[in-house]
Amino acid sequence: MLPHSNSENLDEAYFEALADGSEDEVRRFLIGDWKLTADGAMFRQEWITDNRRSASLRNDLRDNLSRIVVAIDPALSSDEGSDETGIIVAGVDEDGHGYILDDLSGRYTPTQWAKIATDAYRDWGADKIVAERNAGGEMVESTIRNVDRGVAVTTVWASRNKETRAGPAATHYEKGRVHHVGLFPELESQMVTFVVGFDRRKKGSPDRLDALVWALEDLMVKRRVMPGAAHSRRIGGIFGS
Numbered sequence: 001m002l003p004h005s006n007s008e009n010l011d012e013a014y015f016e017a018l019a020d021g022s023e024d025e026v027r028r029f030l031i032g033d034w035k036l037t038a039d040g041a042m043f044r045q046e047w048i049t050d051n052r053r054s055a056s057l058r059n060d061l062r063d064n065l066s067r068i069v070v071a072i073d074p075a076l077s078s079d080e081g082s083d084e085t086g087i088i089v090a091g092v093d094e095d096g097h098g099y100i101l102d103d104l105s106g107r108y109t110p111t112q113w114a115k116i117a118t119d120a121y122r123d124w125g126a127d128k129i130v131a132e133r134n135a136g137g138e139m140v141e142s143t144i145r146n147v148d149r150g151v152a153v154t155t156v157w158a159s160r161n162k163e164t165r166a167g168p169a170a171t172h173y174e175k176g177r178v179h180h181v182g183l184f185p186e187l188e189s190q191m192v193t194f195v196v197g198f199d200r201r202k203k204g205s206p207d208r209l210d211a212l213v214w215a216l217e218d219l220m221v222k223r224r225v226m227p228g229a230a231h232s233r234r235i236g237g238i239f240g241s
Helices: 003-009 012-019 023-031 045-049 055-064 110-124 138-147 162-174 185-192 207-221
Strands: 067-073 086-092 098-103 128-132 153-156 178-180
Touching (some): 045 162, 067 207, 086 110, 098 110, 128 138, 138 153
Parallel strands (some): 067 128, 128 153
Antiparallel strands (some): 067 086
C-alpha cells in the first residue's frame, strides 16, 4: 500500500514533507520502493507505512491514550563514533494499539539525555520512564533523578538477545497494531535493516529500535494498567482500527 492509499489518516503536510525528503526517503515512503528493506529483516517498511498516522494527531493522542511512556536505551558517552542514546515516546490506546509519538534519539552526554527524557516525560504527561540499565547499572536511574527527582522511573535488564526481545514488537507491527504518528526516517531505517544475526560490530547498535522495543514491551506485551493519570486519558479508543 502506498501512502496515498492511507490518505484518510494523513494530511497534506505529510505528503509535502515526503516530497522534500532525501532520495531514499522519497523512494521508500512516497513511491513505495521497499527494496531498502533488508532481506530477512524482522520489520517490513510496508507494515509501518500502511498503518502510519498523521503527525497532526499528536495533540489529540496526548489526551486520549490510556498510557504513555518514554523509553531510553542509554549511551554513557557522547564521543564521536560512540553509540547514540535511543529515546522513544510511545503510547497505547484502550484497544491495545500502540503509537510511536516521537523519536528524540541522538548522541548525548548522560546529563543531556536525562534532561531530554525528563522534559519529554513532562511534556507528554507520561506515566513513567523505562530505561535499560545494562550499560550503566544504578547510575542510569540516578542520572535521571539528578535531573528531575519527581519522575517515575522503571529500569529494565536485557537478559535476552536483541532478536528475541524484538520478536513480540515485530509481531504487533505485522498485525497492524502499531502506528507511527508522523515520519521517523532514522528509526525506520534501523528497523528495516535489523535482521536475525545482527552484528553490531559491523553496523553499530540499533539504539532507536532498542528503545522502541522497551516501550512496546511495557505498553503492549506486559499490558499493565497504571493507576491515576493513566485512567484520566482513557477517553476512548478512537484511534485504533
